[in-house]
Structure formats: C-alpha cells, structure tokens
Amino acid sequence: MNKILFSHSYFLRFDPKQWKIGLPYAPLGTLYAAALLRDNGYQVNLFDSMFAKSADEIIEPLENTGADFFVLYDDGFNYLTKMCLTNMREAAFKMIHRAKERGCIVIISSSDSTDHYKEYLEQGADFILLGEAEIALLELIQSINKKENDFSPIDGIAFSQHGSIMKTKRRNVLKDLDALPLPAWDLVNIDLYKESWKKNAGYFSMNMATTRGCPFKCNWCAKPIYGNRYNSRSPENVIKEIKLLKEKFDIDHIWFCDDIFGLKPGWVNAFADLVEKEEIVFKFKIQCRADLLLQENYIKDLARAGCDNIWMGAESGSQKILDAMDKGTTVGQIYSATNLLKKHHIKPSFFIQFGYLGETKEDIEKTIRMINELLPHEIGISVSYPLPGTVFYEKVKQDLIQKSNWTDSDELALMFKNTYQPAFYRQLHRYVHKSYRTHLALANLLNLFSHPLKTNLKTLKKISSAIYYLPAAYFDKLKLQQLGK
Numbered sequence: 001m002n003k004i005l006f007s008h009s010y011f012l013r014f015d016p017k018q019w020k021i022g023l024p025y026a027p028l029g030t031l032y033a034a035a036l037l038r039d040n041g042y043q044v045n046l047f048d049s050m051f052a053k054s055a056d057e058i059i060e061p062l063e064n065t066g067a068d069f070f071v072l073y074d075d076g077f078n079y080l081t082k083m084c085l086t087n088m089r090e091a092a093f094k095m096i097h098r099a100k101e102r103g104c105i106v107i108i109s110s111s112d113s114t115d116h117y118k119e120y121l122e123q124g125a126d127f128i129l130l131g132e133a134e135i136a137l138l139e140l141i142q143s144i145n146k147k148e149n150d151f152s153p154i155d156g157i158a159f160s161q162h163g164s165i166m167k168t169k170r171r172n173v174l175k176d177l178d179a180l181p182l183p184a185w186d187l188v189n190i191d192l193y194k195e196s197w198k199k200n201a202g203y204f205s206m207n208m209a210t211t212r213g214c215p216f217k218c219n220w221c222a223k224p225i226y227g228n229r230y231n232s233r234s235p236e237n238v239i240k241e242i243k244l245l246k247e248k249f250d251i252d253h254i255w256f257c258d259d260i261f262g263l264k265p266g267w268v269n270a271f272a273d274l275v276e277k278e279e280i281v282f283k284f285k286i287q288c289r290a291d292l293l294l295q296e297n298y299i300k301d302l303a304r305a306g307c308d309n310i311w312m313g314a315e316s317g318s319q320k321i322l323d324a325m326d327k328g329t330t331v332g333q334i335y336s337a338t339n340l341l342k343k344h345h346i347k348p349s350f351f352i353q354f355g356y357l358g359e360t361k362e363d364i365e366k367t368i369r370m371i372n373e374l375l376p377h378e379i380g381i382s383v384s385y386p387l388p389g390t391v392f393y394e395k396v397k398q399d400l401i402q403k404s405n406w407t408d409s410d411e412l413a414l415m416f417k418n419t420y421q422p423a424f425y426r427q428l429h430r431y432v433h434k435s436y437r438t439h440l441a442l443a444n445l446l447n448l449f450s451h452p453l454k455t456n457l458k459t460l461k462k463i464s465s466a467i468y469y470l471p472a473a474y475f476d477k478l479k480l481q482q483l484g485k
C-alpha cells in the first residue's frame with residue numbers, strides 16, 4: 001500500500017474574515033510531511049482544502065487517486081490552525097467519514113487532534129499523530145505496510161486497541177531540520193495563491209519556517225505541535241529555499257512563520273551576509289518579542305536582510321498584565337523596541353490581547369495609550385483564548401462548559417468569566433481600531449506640516465480618513481462606556 005492522499009482542514013471560505021482579506025498562505029506543514037513521504041518512495045497526492053467550497057470535495061480525489069492512506073495533516077506553523085476553530089474541526093470530521101467510507105486508513109495530525117485525540121478517534125480516525133509528526137507518520141506507514149500489529153514502539157501516536165485508547169511515549173523532537181526535504185511546493189496550485197495576493201495586496205508573499213518551537217513560557221500560549229524547544233535550520237539551507245521560491249514562483253515577499261525568528265546567536269548576521277552575497281532581493285516579515293529587539297546590531301542585520309515588518313507580541317500596555325501572563329517582557333521594552341525598529345525603517349506591528357484575567361479598566365486604558373503613543377504600523381487585536389495545555393486554560397477551564405473554541409478567527413468570544421461581559425470586548429475591539437486610526441491620521445497631519453515636501457497620496461489618504469474615524473471612535477467610546485457600566 002503506497003498511495004497517500006494528503007489534505008488539511010483549513011478552509012479559507014469557512015473563516016469569513018480571512019476569506020474577505022484574501023491573503024492565504026499554502027499549508028507549509030502539510031507540504032513538509034508530503035515531501036518526506038514522497039522521498040521515501042510513496043506515491044503522494046494532495047487535496048488542498050484552502051479554496052474548496054465543501055469538505056465533500058475530498059470525495060473526488062479519494063476516488064481518483066485510489067488512496068490507501070488518507071492523511072489529514074494541518075499546517076502547524078500557521079497561527080490560524082493553532083486556533084482550533086470549530087468550523088475546521090467539523091470539516092475534518094466530515095473528511096474522516098468520507099475517507100473511511102472508501103476504505104482508507106485515516107491518520108490525523110493537527111493542534112486540535114493533538115489536544116482532542118479521543119474525539120478524532122471516535123469519529124473514525126485510525127491514528128492520531130501527537131505533536132511534531134513527520135517521522136512518526138513515516139514510521140507508522142512503514143509499520144502498517146509490514147503488517148505489524150504492535151504500534152506501541154512508535155512514539156507520539158494515539159490509536160484504539162481492543163476497545164481502549166492507547167497513547168504511546170512522547171516523541172523526541174527533530175534537531176537536524178536541514179535533514180528534512182524542502183516542502184513539496186509542486187503539489188499546490190500556487191497560481192491560486194498568487195492571484196489572490198496580487199489582487200488583494202498588489203504583491204505575492206509565500207511562507208517559510210526557519211525554526212521550530214519557542215523556549216519562552218507565556219502562560220496562555222499553546223504549542224501542541226512544536227513545543228518549548230528551539231531548533232534552527234542553517235542560514236544556507238534557508239537561502240536555498242528562498243532562491244527556489246524566487247526562481248519557481250517569482251515571489252516578492254516572505255512571511256517567516258517561526259514563533260520567534262533568529263533567536264540563535266549570530267544566525268541573523270550570517271543570514272544577512274548570505275542574502276547580500278547571493279544578491280537576493282526580497283522583503284519579509286517575522287514574529288518576535290520586545291525583549292529580543294533591543295540590540296541595534298541585530299536590528300541592523302534584520303534590515304540589511306530585507307526585513308520589512310515585525311509583529312511583536314506586545315499584548316498589553318500594563319506591566320501588571322504582562323507579569324500575570326508570565327510574558328517576561330516590560331512595557332518599557334515595547335517602547336524601546338518600537339523606536340529602534342522605526343529608526344531602522346522596519347515597521348513595528350503589535351499583537352494585542354484584551355480580557356486577560358485580572359485586567360481592569362485602568363489596564364485597558366494603559367494599553368490603548370501605548371498603542372496611540374507608539375502608533376505601530378498595524379495592530380492585531382484578540383481576546384484571551386484558553387487553549388488546552390496552558391496554565392491559563394487550567395485557571396479558567398471550569399467556565400468553558402458551554403463553549404471552548406471559536407467557530408472562526410473573527411469570533412473573538414470571551415469564553416470565561418471576567419471583569420466585563422463578552423459584548424464589552426467586542427465593542428472594545430472596534431473602538432481601539434478606530435481610536436488608533438484617528439491617532440494615525442493626526443500624526444500624519446502633523447508630519448504634513450513639518451515635512452510638506454515629503455507628502456504623498458498615501459499620507460493624504462490617511463489624513464482624510466480622520467473625517468470618518470474621529471466621529472466613529474467618539475460614538476464607539478460612548479457605547480463602550482455604556483457596556484462597561
């Protein structure tokens with residue numbers, strides 16, 4: 001049995017906000033697993049659910065490929081799959097049913113199935129891969145093909161046996177990431193992604209991972225796939241992939257989807273040297289922490305390599321809340337890092353989180369003040385979302401009886417008891433965006449007066465947006481005050 005049909009359970013259409021934005025990234029994690037199995041002699045196909053309309057679209061590839069194995073392998077690098085959205089879970093369950101009806105052996109790997117492996121087994125899946133899974137998948141398929149009946153020597157899997165659920169030993173993480181083949185990009189219809197990016201952003205961005213895991217311990221952050229380790233590819237190996245993406249797909253931009261980019265000492269410096277030596281021209285964005293963005297040499301190297309935008313896990317403007325989250329950063333560091341990035345023409349963007357346990361009106365005001373003073377390039381606002389395996393989840397799990405997951409990435413429901421009702425946080429989200437846009441417009445207006453010759457159409461547009469945002473923020477604030485009473 002050597003025919004494997006891969007898929008993943010993220011359907012862009014089932015996530016209305018992301019569908020509207022229309023800037024999808026191909027399922028990188030899936031493509032890594034597919035490449036490894038193909039390198040080991042298996043006949044591999046992919047059903048990319050990204051643009052599909054329904055989970056039933058899996059039927060045709062299941063029948064056309066005559067798959068022996070159906071492997072639903074989510075992209076564990078993408079934060080959207082880490083959210084374990086129920087729309088995607090339902091789609092995954094449907095695909096499991098369709099594959100079982102056609103006699104496939106069904107194997108699942110995802111953040112959601114790692115956390116809820118029993119539910120996935122109850123839906124008919126034969127095996128769940130727990131955590132980082134490429135090697136576990138290969139060993140499992142080899143073992144099935146050898147007609148072995150004892151799967152207990154394979155680390156990092158769960159399965160049903162004689163009416164009970166077996167979970168094997170935790171798998172050691174992969175250390176030598178260069179040993180993996182490059183993702184099987186040829187299995188994806190890149191044109192669909194490119195068209196969407198060009199139409200909605202005017203350029204084409206693809207995703208790459210240079211590391212796995214994050215050693216920090218923010219107590220709400222779930223890392224069911226790559227965990228608390230930190231392993232890097234070599235800069236040479238990363239450059240090889242960038243060159244390939246540029247040659248094959250003519251990319252303009254890369255999202256390095258690592259939890260933390262370039263933490264290994266000297267890595268970014270070596271990477272920037274290679275980018276310059278090979279004369280590769282591209283822009284990229286990364287994620288990082290404020291406390292790691294304070295060294296000028298490091299920032300200079302990032303800028304030299306082409307870094308254009310850094311999403312910083314700022315989270316809150318209140319030190320009390322950062323400490324409660326075990327974030328390990330300070331508000332002062334967020335200010336210093338932002339200023340340093342701006343100095344080197346890298347755009348700082350902030351992830352902001354409202355609704356953490358113990359957050360009061362004063363803490364919220366501090367966060368809004370920080371955003372409006374620092375004026376990051378973009379802000380991504382969420383509300384605290386308890387995911388299994390975190391300290392935060394343990395603290396609030398008694399409140400999660402009615403609901404424990406969002407349906408899509410825009411739901412932003414607060415699912416546990418907190419200072420305010422869920423409606424307050426939804427209104428807060430609206431207000432903060434408008435308040436930020438107003439301050440951005442005013443800052444641009446001030447710039448216009450001080451540097452009139454540097455003004456362009458984009459700046460004028462931003463300034464004129466105040467006509468909408470100023471009154472809209474005012475009315476949103478009134479509504480927020482009502483909800484906060």
Ligand code: SF4
Nearest residue numbers: 214216217218221259
């Ligand atoms: S630094 Fe980022 S990825 Fe690492 S634990 Fe904190 S939130 Fe998670």
